[in-house]
Amino acid sequence: MSKRRFVGAVGAVLALLGCGGSSSSEETPSLGEVTSALTQVTGFGSNPGNLKMWKHVPANMPANAPLVVAMHGCTQTASAYTQAGWNALAEHLKFYVVYPEQSSSNNQTNCFNWFEPGDTARGQGEALSIKQMVDKMKADHSVDGGRVFVTGLSAGAAMTHVMAAVYPDVFAGGAVMAGIPYKCATSMTSGFSCMSPGSDKTPAQWASLVRGAYSGYSGPYPKMSFWHGTSDYTVKNSNQNEGMEQWTAVHGIDQTPDVSDTVEGYPHKVYKDSAGTALVETYDLTGMGHGTAIDPAVKFPGTTAACGTAGAYVLDTNICSTWYVARFFGLDNSDTVAPTVSLTAPANGASVSGGVRLTASATDNVGVAQVQFLVDGTPVGTDTTPPYEATWNSAAAANGTHALVARAFDAAGNSTASSPISVTVSGGVSDTTAPTVALTSPASGATLFGSVNLTATASDNIGVSRVDFLVDGTVVGQGTPSGSTYTFPWNTATVSTGTHTVAARAFDAAGNSALSSSVSVTVNAAAERFTETFSQNGPDNPGWNLGEWTLDPSDQTGASSSKSLAGAAVPAFNTVTRTASVTVKLTASPRLTYWRKLDLSGANTSASVSFQVVVNDGTDTVVDSVTKGLGTVTESAWTQRANLDLSAYANKTVTLKFIVTAKDLSSTVSRAKAWVDGISVGP
Structure with missing residues (x-):
């Protein structure tokens, strides 16, 4: 049998959304609930990427109107991404919106294939299909070719990087919502690493990847806006900094912000050229998980239309990214002059x-x-x-x-x-009471690499004025407050490999201060995630005990020629258990992602068949399982189980077990079979 596996931008692990203070439990609307706002367009070119095209055309459009291309994330549809509010804003500001849509035949989790070389090059695949959608809009409507913009979430955000890089002559600007830099990945395996912990390149290295996408091009490149949650465990938020470095270098400007302020309470930085033109900006969405930021309580200026509708991966975080991106693009022509x-x-x-x-x-x-x-x-x-x-x-x-x-x-x-x-x-509060402060992350003994959030809680009888974070006694940054919690993203690449101390110091307005207890951590840039794809000759990593699990000789991936690991238990009037295990050294905040395919069949009411994933650090704990009595569980296609939380075992060496068990004391028919592949453990 054959399989095609995808991480999706960000994609592969969209099943889990960690966003403090926001709910992702609302159901994503079905296509039929909101397609009244969208019109499907067919016949828009050769469409080599086999994508669908949807458009929104406001009433009474003027000549030479702008166009925004908005791309959904994994597991979403075009209609679901209208929840970000682009249609409502288009009605007010009079611009067109196009929504490319992925199909499950291209990617089983509806991710745009941002890591496939054939889909991310000029004149090929999905990138060309999206460009052909722009061409179709220009042919059918009066579109200003100098004001075409692109934005997207997750896999759509990674594809935003792609379109800005390979078609800089088409797009004037891009907005990336939790994305990954252009050409960070060129395969499924490297896609996992790009998602987390991310890839650390120099600005010049990143820029060369963009400039190589359209050889000989000497024109202007799109301006870029980056938005990323600091608590995004699907796509490491260090990708935002790498994206900033990529596009500032493309524009030939430095990585020192010309503006550092807060917008709706969130840190915002702007990078300008020598003429004072803003070409790159970043928003650090403190405490937000994986998604697009909206604020339904806010009405677009001059309208009664709300900024979006909260739902899965469209998060009410009290800031309207759609509005601020539209202003960054210059779509709001009514007023761009600040008071x-x-x-x-x-x-x-x-x-x-x-x-x-x-x-x-x-x-x-x-x-x-x-x-x-x-x-x-x-x-x-x-x-x-x-x-x-x-x-x-x-x-x-x-x-x-x-x-x-x-x-x-x-x-x-x-x-x-x-x-x-x-x-x-004078005559105020005579304050001699120092604040209290406690460092809450990282944990003592943690092994760290990449961008790491330092967090602390602080309180004071009058009020905390600021919290500084110190590494080896030197201040590395000031925390961004969210209630009594303060967070600072620390780039561990700024210190040497080895042991370091981390602490937090809180201040009040009277100048009183207090220092938290310090913790000792180890910085190890080489502490990459554990990945296993089972090459031709066996597991890629040492420490495996396959037991009676075997490499499936019929299960080739084609792209990497890897195999999957297969286990089978057929009880025949007995109970049979088959276990494959591997020893893994976990880092801070570890999470497990893997692909599986199950064939479980319980032939009678007394039979029991199961598949389990177990972590053992002295005691077995089940972290994922499927059990069936009478009946079957058949996964004909590969299923990804993403972002399973192993934080209880942070910084420990554990045994990871994959177990199939079948019990049937009255027949020979029951069976438990499982295939696993693409195993990844990391932060």
């Missing part, structure tokens, strides 16, 4: 006490929507009409120096912060 704002009172250097009147002046080319006043980065008041003012109760603040800022917003979402001023509070 001006300055604090007018109190004076810089003033001593204040009690109730303090904060005032600001602000102007905008269209109109100021609101002015927000912040003390030490925390909002203390908002005013929507001039004169803009608020009252700050400094008596509740700690005695000492505080920073005041005013931020003005217009109706289009443009915002500007004033220059900060410093004031000294």
